[in-house]
Amino acid sequence: MTNYCKKKTGAKLNGFAYKSNILANDFFFAGLAKLGLTNNTLGATVTTANVLQITGLNTLGVSMARIDYAPGGLNPPDTHPRATEIVFVLEGALDVGFVTTDNKLFSKTIKKPVAGTQRVAGALFASSPTVDDAVLTKAFQVGTEVVEKIKSKFAPKK
Structure with a gap:
């Protein structure tokens, strides 16, 4: 298994300290299984899963997020430079829009699993x-x- 970096000590790579004693737990994060609170101004909560939560992801260019929405909730426009976004709707429906780098808008209503599959x-x-x-x-x-x-x-x- 390849060595990766962890935030705590040692020489740094990608802003995180190098780690040579890799453990299975360095590739685990239970946070995506937990419901996020939606009783806020936007009616949505984002739970991220990146190198800060899953230290084994450092240098791999992988991250994920879970977004929980109340009815009518909103995740404000955001950017993901040089990244891919995959949307999976577990329950209900979600209006999703993507703007390309040449300012073309693609939008779609995604309903619970399969209907939103590309x-x-x-x-x-x-x-x-x-x-x-x-x-x-x-x-x-x-x-x-x-x-x-x-x-x-x-x-x-x-």
């Missing part, structure tokens, strides 16, 4: 507007005929 194949081969064939052929290193064949499998049945 399948990679459908996103790439059945999107509207479509992903350019040249991008798909280069990304997957296949010919245009293979891309067209895959796209045809997603065409609406007549």
